[in-house]
Every structure is written in C-alpha cells, then in structure tokens.
Amino acid sequence: MLLSELNERERRFKLALRAGIPVLLLTFLVFYSLFTQEGVFTFNLINSSLIAAIVFITIYFNYFLIEMSVKESIIDNTTQSFNEKAFLDKLHVYKPKTLVLLVVDNLYTINDNYSAEKVDLLLYTIIHKLNTTLNQYGIRSPLIGRRYGAEFLIAINKEDHDVKEIFEKFISENHTIIDIEVDYAFSAATNTGENIEQILGQLKDILGTEEETDKKSNTVKPAEELGRTEQSIIEALKNKQFKMSFRPLESTKTGQIEIYEIVSKLKSAEQEDILPRVYLPIINRLGLGVEYDLSLVEHVIKLLPLIDEKISFTFNLSPFSLRNKHFQEKFFSLLEEHKIKTSRLIIQLYERKTHHDLSSYFKTLSTFRIKGVRICIDNFGSSNASMEYMKNFKFDIVQFDRSYVTNLKDTTTLAMLSSLITMSQDLNILTVAKWVDNDEQKNKLSTLGISYVQGFGISKPVSEQALIHSYN
Numbered sequence: 430m431l432l433s434e435l436n437e438r439e440r441r442f443k444l445a446l447r448a449g450i451p452v453l454l455l456t457f458l459v460f461y462s463l464f465t466q467e468g469v470f471t472f473n474l475i476n477s478s479l480i481a482a483i484v485f486i487t488i489y490f491n492y493f494l495i496e497m498s499v500k501e502s503i504i505d506n507t508t509q510s511f512n513e514k515a516f517l518d519k520l521h522v523y524k525p526k527t528l529v530l531l532v533v534d535n536l537y538t539i540n541d542n543y544s545a546e547k548v549d550l551l552l553y554t555i556i557h558k559l560n561t562t563l564n565q566y567g568i569r570s571p572l573i574g575r576r577y578g579a580e581f582l583i584a585i586n587k588e589d590h591d592v593k594e595i596f597e598k599f600i601s602e603n604h605t606i607i608d609i610e611v612d613y614a615f616s617a618a619t620n621t622g623e624n625i626e627q628i629l630g631q632l633k634d635i636l637g638t639e640e641e642t643d644k645k646s647n648t649v650k651p652a653e654e655l656g657r658t659e660q661s662i663i664e665a666l667k668n669k670q671f672k673m674s675f676r677p678l679e680s681t682k683t684g685q686i687e688i689y690e691i692v693s694k695l696k697s698a699e700q701e702d703i704l705p706r707v708y709l710p711i712i713n714r715l716g717l718g719v720e721y722d723l724s725l726v727e728h729v730i731k732l733l734p735l736i737d738e739k740i741s742f743t744f745n746l747s748p749f750s751l752r753n754k755h756f757q758e759k760f761f762s763l764l765e766e767h768k769i770k771t772s773r774l775i776i777q778l779y780e781r782k783t784h785h786d787l788s789s790y791f792k793t794l795s796t797f798r799i800k801g802v803r804i805c806i807d808n809f810g811s812s813n814a815s816m817e818y819m820k821n822f823k824f825d826i827v828q829f830d831r832s833y834v835t836n837l838k839d840t841t842t843l844a845m846l847s848s849l850i851t852m853s854q855d856l857n858i859l860t861v862a863k864w865v866d867n868d869e870q871k872n873k874l875s876t877l878g879i880s881y882v883q884g885f886g887i888s889k890p891v892s893e894q895a896l897i898h899s900y901n
Contacts, residue, residue, distance in 0.1 A: 431509055431560055432570040505575040507549045508556040516574025516582055523572055525584035527592050527619045531559070533579030534612040543609060552579065554606050559583070562599040592617050659715075662708045665695040666717060669724050672696045674890040678743075678861060678881040681874070688775065688881060691744040692890065693725060713747075722750040723759055730763050732893070733773055737900045743775035743805055743826070751776070752793050761800060771801030775826060779807050791822045798825075805861075810849060819856070826880075827853055828861040834884075835864060837873055850878050 503515035511519065520528075533539070533555070540548055556573060563571045563585070572584035585592065600613045664670075671693055678688040695703040712721050729742055750756045764771055776797060794804055805826035809815055810833060818824070829846065836842040853860045862874045865884035874882055891899070 431557070432511075432572060435570075436503060436511075508552050508575050508581075510556045510581070511572065511574035513574060513576050513582070516572065516576075516584075519572060520584060523584055523586060525572065525586050527585040527617055529583040529585070529592065529596065529615055529617040530576075531581045531583060531596065531613065531615045534614050535610075536579040539609060539611075547607065547609070551606055551609055551611070555603065555611070556581065558603055558606070559599055562595065562602070566595050568595075592619070658703075658707070659711055661697040661699075661701075662695060662703060662711050663715070663717075665697055665703060665708075666712065666721055666724065669728065670696040671725065671728050672702060673728070673893050675742075675893070675896050676863075676883055676890045677888040678883045679887045680881055681871075681879055686888070687739065688741045688743055689896070690777070690883065691729065691742055693744070718747050719750045719753050719756050722746050723756060726760055727763055729774070730767050730769055732897075733769050734767065735897050735901065738770065738773070740900070741773045741775055741803075743777050745777045745779060745807070748778070748790065748793075751797070752790075757796060760797075764800070772803055775803040775805050777805045777807050777828075787817065787821055794822060810845075819852075823856070824858055826859045826861060828863060831864045834862050834870060834874070837870060847877050854878060 503511060505512045510516075533552075536548075539551065543551075552575075556575075559581070560571065560573060563583075568585055572582075572586075574582045576582055596615050596617075600615075603613075604611060672695070674692045674694075675689040676692065677686040678690060679685065680687050692705075694705065695708050697703055712718055725744065726746070729744060733740075733742065763769075764774075776794075778794075798804055803825035804822075805828060806818060806824050807828045808830045809827040811830040827849075829849065833842055833846045833849075837846075850860055859880040860878075861881045861883060862870075862879045863883045865871050865874065865882045866886040868886065870884075871882055871886060
C-alpha cells in the first residue's frame with residue numbers, strides 16, 4: 430500500500446474521532462440533564478424536540494465533516510498518490526536527500542487512443558509498480574505525489590542508492606502496461622535544500638532540455654549545481670554575454686552569401702558556453718523571455734552597420750515577445766535609432782503546431798511586416814500546421830524541415846518537396862534548404878528551384894569576430 434493511502438486512512442480516522450467525541454459528549458450531557466430532571470423523564474413536546482434537534486445536529490455535523498474530508502483529501506483520486514499540495518507540505522517535514530520528477534512523455538498520444546477509464550488505470554498502475562520497484566531497493570514508504578497530468582514527484586530520503594539505476598530499471602521493466610506502450614523521462618536532484626519549489630522548476634527545465642535532444646539520456650544532478658546553472662544564466666543575461674555563430678545561406682542564383690542565420694549562446698562568468706536548450710526553459714520559467722529577446726535584438730541591430738549592407742540576418746524570437754507591446758516599442762525604437770534598413774532583419778518562427786488564435790497571431794506578425802521586417806517560418810512541413818500558416822499569412826521565406834533534405838533519394842520525399850517549392854514560387858516566397866552536406870544535394874536542390882542552401886557542404890558557421898573581419 431502507498432504511503433499516501435496509509436496517511437489518508439489515518440487522517441480520516443482522526444477526523445472521525447474529532448467529530449464523534451464532542452457529539453457523543455454533548456448527547457451524554459443532554460440526556461443526563463433530561464433524566465435527572467426530578468428523576469423522571471417524560472416525552473413531552475420540549476424534550477422530544479430537543480432529542481430530535483440533537484439527532485439532526487449529529488447527523489448533519491458528521492455528514493458535513495465527511496464531505497469536508499473528501500474535499501480536503503491529501504491523495505490524488507486517480508493514482509491514490511499524494512496530490513501536489515499535500516506532497517509539497519510533507520516535503521518540508523520529510524526533507525528528502527533526493528527529489529525525482531518522472532514524466533510519461535506520450536500521455537497526449539495515449540489520451541487520443543484510449544478511453545479515460547483506461548488512461549486512469551494506466552496512471553494508477555504506474556504509481557503502484559513504481560512503489561514496488563522502490564521497495565525492492567529497500568526504500569520503504571517513499572513519498573510519491575502527482576503534480577498534474579502525467580508528472581510524478583518522488584522523494585527518497587536516502588543517498589546510498591543509485592537513483593539513476595533504480596529508475597532506469599523501472600522504465601525498462603514497464604515500457605508496456607495494460608497493453609499500452611509508455612514512454613518515460615525523468616530527472617533528479619540530490620542534496621535538496623529548503624527551496625523545494627525552485628528545485629522542482631529546475632527539474633522541469635532539465636526535462637525540457639532532454640526532450641529536444643535524447644529523451645532517454647536522463648540525469649541526476651546536485652541541487653547546488655542546478656542553482657549555480659540558473660544563477661549563471663541570470664548573470665549572463667544581465668551582462669548581455671552573448672556568443673553568436675553565423676550560418677551562411679548561399680543563393681543558388683548568384684552563388685553569393687546573402688543571409689546569415691544566427692545561433693546564439695550565453696557565456697557564463699567562467700567563460701563556458703550555455704546552450705539555448707539549457708537556458709531558454711529557465712529564462713521562460715523566470716519570466717525573462719522578453720528581456721532576453723530584447724537584448725538579442727539590440728545586439729543584432731548594433732552588429733548590422735559593421736557588415737555589408739546587402740547582408741541580412743535571420744534569428745528566432747518568441748511569439749510571446751512579439752505580442753508584447755513593450756517589446757514592439759523597443760524593437761522599432763532601436764531600428765529607428767540605428768538607422769537600420771528593416772528588410773535586413775528576418776524574424777524566424779519555429780513552426781511545430783497551429784496556434785489557437787491564428788488571426789490574432791498573424792495580426793501581431795503583420796505589425797512587423799508593415800515596418801518592412803521580413804518573416805520566415807522554420808521547419809516548414811514538419812507538421813499539419815504548415816498549410817494553415819500558408820493559407821492565412823504571406824511569409825517572406827520558408828525553411829524546409831531537415832527530413833526533406835536528408836531524404837532526397839526517396840521518391841515520395843522528392844515529389845513532396847518539389848510541390849512545396851513550386852507552391853512557394855507561385856506565392857513569391859523565398860525557400861531555404863538546410864543541412865546540405867554535399868554537392869549532389871546542392872545540385873538537386875538547385876534543379877528543384879530552391880532559393881538558398883545552407884549546411885557544411887556550403888560553408889561552416891563563422892564567429893562574430895570572423896564575420897566582422899571578413900567585411901572590413
């Protein structure tokens with residue numbers, strides 16, 4: 430049985446005692462006073478009404494407390510583990526040495542293909558199987574809670590166990606539960622301190638970075654290391670310590686480099702590179718996304734006058750920043766201040782899924798296009814949202830998903846890419862193929878009518894210093 434279930438039974442028993450004892454005492458005192466009235470008890474109107482009132486109050490009071498008990502339950506109804514509030518409350522007393530965040534990565538797909546009852550049973554089974562695995566490693570009564578959805582929190586009050594080994598064993602043995610295939614990811618922090626909520630956020634950040642690379646490459650890190658990473662990111666952003674590399678886009682018509690795609694990193698105080706997949710989740714969680722994008726834009730705008738005026742830069746900006754009024758005002762103010770030709774800036778949007786409010790989103794993009802800033806959609810063709818975007822907004826540039834370039838020998842892929850290029854040409858949209866590694870790919874793409882090619886087969890990325898030097 431889970432620790433949460435034992436705690437819930439204990440809580441309800443104590444609540445019943447707290448509710449029952451005062452009522453029993455009240456009933457006893459009333460009956461005592463009635464029976465001692467002149468030594469005789471009579472069922473007159475007053476006494477009968479009093480007894481009826483006592484019975485009614487007793488029943489109502491107990492029903493009320495039972496209802497309150499259910500509402501204030503410490504367990505999650507689906508999994509019978511602790512709910513998030515109860516879990517966090519107990520953490521401050523439990524003070525675990527290791528805190529783990531376990532996530533069912535494919536819950537969205539599972540929800541689409543199975544009934545709600547079966548999904549609930551799956552989550553319930555996962556928690557109880559996890560509890561059994563932990564018990565096998567000698568971890569008795571572990572603290573297990575459900576955060577929300579398929580995110581589970583586990584507190585282990587021991588350091589002498591190999592946490593990574595435990596969870597890798599659990600995952601390997603439970604890839605299929607009740608005939609449903611389950612994908613997991615987990616992250617863990619050891620030596621946890623007082624700021625539990627901050628550590629939970631950092632664990633979520635770790636999972637966010639792993640989802641972009643390898644979902645199976647989970648890790649266990651000391652909480653102090655997580656805190657230092659977060660502090661390094663905050664300091665680097667505060668001091669605007671960017672380290673940029675520039676990927677050349679070569680025109681298939683002129684053979685000249687006309688656009689550079691910017692890949693940005695942050696530089697820590699120790700002069701170590703901090704990758705976007707590490708710092709972006711943390712920046713977003715801390716609410717610093719707009720500040721980061723403004724600093725990036727300012728850096729790019731100040732760089733443009735040092736480069737040939739025929740060169741443009743394309744870089745990624747968050748949709749949340751683009752919608753922010755303060756960001757828009759500062760963006761256009763910087764352009765005006767530095768007398769930059771707006772078409773030299775190309776805002777790159779990472780396309781993965783359709784936004785819920787497309788009309789509002791495209792209205793925001795139009796605010797920038799009206800000023801002459803070009804809009805590029807990246808990873809075009811990677812999802813069903815591609816056509817929705819094309820139907821509702823006139824993009825300046827589309828960058829095709831990597832899979833099209835790496836599978837050019839596949840007849841179906843080639844036919845699809847050819848159709849997309851033709852459609853883009855008809856709409857006066859420039860096209861970009863990235864990940865071009867050899868002349869064969871380059872020649873085939875040029876024949877199809879692609880506008881720009883990028884990759885190691887064209888040129889390696891250059892540093893900011895090398896870029897400035899090459900144009901001066």
